[in-house]
Amino acid sequence: MEEKSKNKKHLNFFDLFPPPKFLTRLAVGLHISDDDIRFVEFVKSEHGFALGRYGKKVLPVGLITGGVISNMEEAKKTLRQISKEFGFTFVNATLPEEKVYLFKTQIPRMEYSAIYEALEFHIEENVPISLLDAVFDYCVIRDDPLSEHIDISVIVADRKIVESYLTLIRESGMEPLSLCVPSEAIIRAAVARESKETILVVNMLEDKTFISIASDGAVQFTSSLTRGGNVITEAIEKHFSIKSEDAFKMKSDKDFMKGKKDEQFSSFVLSAFKPLKDEIARVLVYWNTNKFNTEKQVVRILLSGSDMALPGLDEYVSTSVGVSAKLVNVWENCFGFDAYVPPIPFEASLDYAVAIGLGFPRVKQDSQ
Secondary structure, three states, X not given: OHHHHOOOOOEEHHHHOOOOOOOOOOOEEEEEOOOEEEEEEEEEEOOEEEEEEEEEEEOOOOOEEOOEEOOHHHHHHHHHXXXXXXXXXXEEEEOOHHHEEEEEEEEEOOOXXXXXXXXXXXXXXXXXXXXXXXXXXXXXXXXXXXXXXXXXXXEEEEHHHHHHHHHHHHOOOOEEEEEEOHHHHHHHHHOOOOOOOEEEEEEEOOOOEEEEEEEOOEEEEEEEEOOOOHHHHHHHXXXXXXXXXXXXXXXXXXXXXXXXXXXXXXXXXXXXXXXXXXXXXXXXXXXXXXXXXXXXXXXXXXXXXXXXXXXXXXXXXXXXXXXXXXXXXXXXXXOOOXXXXXXXXXXXXXXXXXXXXXXXXXXXXXXX
C-alpha cells in the first residue's frame, strides 16, 4: 500500500473543494435525495439574513437509487431547470448519507499538519473502501493536553460517488463550494454552534430514515432504515381501506391529521413506528454502552422531516426510549423570531432542514 501511494495521490475533501477566493459569496443549500432536489436561498436583509427562494423539484423514479446516480443525463435535466429558473451559481450540496462512512479513532499526539497522513493508515481498517479509492476528511473532537492521544472523527466516501455528484452539479450549470452529509447539515441548522452535548437526530424521508449521533459538534455515527413516512401512508391505507395514492393525499393534509381524534386511528398509526422506535433504542444502547462514550451519553433526540410532526409521535418516542424527543427547530442558528419570521409553515420547514443547514452562511458577510 505504501508503494502504491507513491504513484497515485490520495484525495481529501479539500483537494476537491479548495477554499475559494469567493468564499464570502452566498451559496444556495442544495439537498439531493433519491426522491427530489430541495433548495434554500438566504439573502441579506435589515435584520441580517432572511429566507430567500426555496422549493423542490421531484425526481422521476429511478434517476437516483440508494444515493447512486443511475441516469446522469436525466438527473442533470432536473438540476438544470433549477439553475436556469432561479439563476443559482454557487451551491453547498449533499452527498448521500448511505454512501458515506463515519468512524472514530485515536491517534498519538502530533502536529495538526501531520494528522491527515497519519489517518491514511486507519482507512482500510474501518471502512470497506481502499485507500486509493477513498476521499476523506476529519474533525478533531477531543484534544486534551493531558492525554497522549487525539480523538478524531473521520468521514470517508468512495471517490466515484463524490465525482458523480460533482459532475451532476457542475454540468448542470452550478459550482459546488462544499459537499457534506445530510445529518451534518441538520446539526449546522438546529444545534447551537457552541453546544458540546450529544444529540441523536432522526431524519425521516418518504421511504427511508437516517439516525445519526452528533457529539462535540461533529456527526460521529449514522445508520439507516429502509422505511420512512411511507409507514404512515400504509397505516392510513389499511385503516380506511383506500388506495395508496388516496392515503398519501390524506397524510399530506396536515389539518386532517391534527384533527383526527379517533384513538383507534392514532394508536394504529403510531404503532406503525415501532420498527423506528426499536432502531432508535438499539442505537442508543450501542452508543451509550460504548466505553469511549461514557462521558458523552445522548441527552436529547431531534426529529426531522414533516412526517415526524404526526401528533403524539414525539411523546411516543420519548416515552419508549427514555430520552426527550422534540421536533427540530431548523432556524436555531439562523435568526430569532423576535426580529424575523420566515415565510414558510413550520411543518414544511422540517423537510428543508438539510437545505437550510447547507445554505445558511457560516462566515461573516461583508456588505456589498
